[in-house]
Amino acid sequence: MKYIDTHCHLLFPYYDEDREEVLQKVNDELDLFIEIGGDLDNSQKVVDFIKNQPKAFGTVGIHPTDSEGFDINLIDKLEELAKNDKIVGIGETGLDFYWETNKQTQYKVFDAQVSIAEKLNKPLVLHIRDAYDEAYEFLKKSNLPSKLGVVHCFSDTWETAKKFLDLGFYLGFDGPITYPKNAELRKVVQQTPFERILPETDSPFLPPVPFRGKRNMPIYVKYVYEKIAEIKKIDIEELKSKLYFNTMSLFF
Ligand SMILES: [Zn+2]
DSSP: OOEEEEEEOTTSGGGTTTHHHHHHHHHHHEEEEEEOOOSHHHHHHHHHHHHTOTTEEEEEOOOGGGGGGOOGGGHHHHHHHHTSTTEEEEEEEEEEOSSSOOHHHHHHHHHHHHHHHHHHTOOEEEEEESOHHHHHHHHHTSOOOTTOEEETTOOSOHHHHHHHHHHTOEEEEOGGGGSTTOHHHHHHHHHSOGGGEEEOOOBTSSOOTTOTTSOOOGGGHHHHHHHHHHHHTOOHHHHHHHHHHHHHHHHO
16 A cells, blocks of 8 residues: 555646656555645646546645635636546635735635535635634534545644544644654644544645755655654554545545
8 A cells, every 4th residue: 555645736836847757756656646726727727637647636725825816706616626526625725814814805715615615515625824713613603514624734732633623624744743843743643533634745845854945745745654653653554544544534
């Protein structure tokens, strides 16, 4: 059994020079990967790209920091793209209050995507930054798809993690669990039940140790697996089959 990356952005310009080579490695070393949409244009590209990539699946969505540039009248276009068979989720969507931005617009675009997810019954891929409480309160009172979704690149306290786990969400873990200063986050990994963990890279961002400062790649998900295996004291092959099962359970 090989590795899985449930969150990457191989269509971003960071791979324009050598995308074919990167894909070759991904196809050699991974069982499957999920290419995540970031705005309407990018979501269209995801749909076109995954069509001819046997190991690729995708999501379509408007990233919270792109909400202001998004014309809400085009939401039907996103919904059309979301109906594609190889589109396995809606996102990344959510709330990001780290940047100076119009919060009301973020809520509106998030809400529209939650509705699509609920209507098509596809899970949500959530991007949450500096807004865990707000996103939690919002989700709690929303109509959600039956399989809910994943809090992508979870990076907050166990107290917060537990709230999302109690709602029924999965938690995605990425390179930051390998960073020396993130002992608190490793405790979250330790306490999160196996059946709710998903492996991610968020490539080209958040490279794990020993690639910090470089461009991330889906094949580096191996280091995320190794860290989870070390924290959970489990054999890597056993971990692979558990994370494969989780990916299948949520997205397929
Ligand atoms: Zn992402």
